[in-house]
Amino acid sequence: MTTPRRGRPGYDLESLLQVAVKLFNERGYDGTSMEDLSRKLGITKSAIYHHVPSKEELLRLAVDRALDGLFEVAASTDQLDGRAIDRLEHLVRGSVLVLADRLPFVTLLLRVRGNTKVERAALARRREFDRLVTDLVKQAEAEGDIRPDVDPAVTARLVFGMVNSLIEWYKPRRGSAAAEVADAVCKVAFEGLRTGS
């Protein structure tokens, strides 16, 4: 092209991805076409294909952004010494911060149903993460720090049920809000609602 399109914002892969994820969350991944995306961006489909080869590749980039964040927290948890319950609390707290920081990406991840190769791969990584959590719960139970009267897999699911609920209600605001929510999740999960419990 000889005429630069002045005044129209250009897109790099990152800004394109952000718009795509927003659209996928609004209309569903299956319900969004590359045509819809090109209309939303105000650029041609071939301009999109300049950055990314397919809609599925956009999905892969998006869900990996969420999963990579969660697995980085898991890796840093693995570096810690000490009791399993403290490592579990570190993992829960870090996961809340990842959700708050990468909310649209995690929202998309949690709605993935497994209809494509990318979606199945994401579900497999989610299961791997769930296993890490369940293993930590088991270890903390073996160390006598977690109540033994709830199945560890159920405990892990309930705690991450709280964490994942953020996608339904958390509104990113000032910087401290995410840390406050992480505190709230840890208080409720580890100490319970009841005073004197």
Add this chain to the structure above:
Amino acid sequence: MTTPRRGRPGYDLESLLQVAVKLFNERGYDGTSMEDLSRKLGITKSAIYHHVPSKEELLRLAVDRALDGLFEVAASTDQLDGRAIDRLEHLVRGSVLVLADRLPFVTLLLRVRGNTKVERAALARRREFDRLVTDLVKQAEAEGDIRPDVDPAVTARLVFGMVNSLIEWYKPRRGSAAAEVADAVCKVAFEGLRTGS
């Protein structure tokens, strides 16, 4: 018709609704046409319209099945005397049992995004239910039974984050399973994971 269709199961509204809800959950409400439903049921669209005037009416019946169950529990909670924390526990336990019993209906309800009149009405009833929960948490906090260091609306959302996570992982099995899960949710929510907490 003069020839009864022997060997093909007939549908009443209830069985038709069950198939519709399953399909809505698999493909999304927006992604499911009455044509899809007629193919799945093996009956004509006009046979469906004999039972129900529109796809949206099927959605309304389905989400009301979920919401009515939750509001019945809320009404029975309201009849109880005693401390707010005990009423809250009754509401949480009852909600888990409703989810377990009406799982496909609640799954559909929790995925509703508010694009139609029926969806907006369902979201309004969900907000009303959330307010009831938050009010109970506030009352229990005022009575000194719930930790005052977490915002009551956040507490309410986290507890129902646990409850609602059932749609992701609960598999209906033998009769006692739902009661066990309800116990687990109440233990984790009210007493916390930590032993000696």
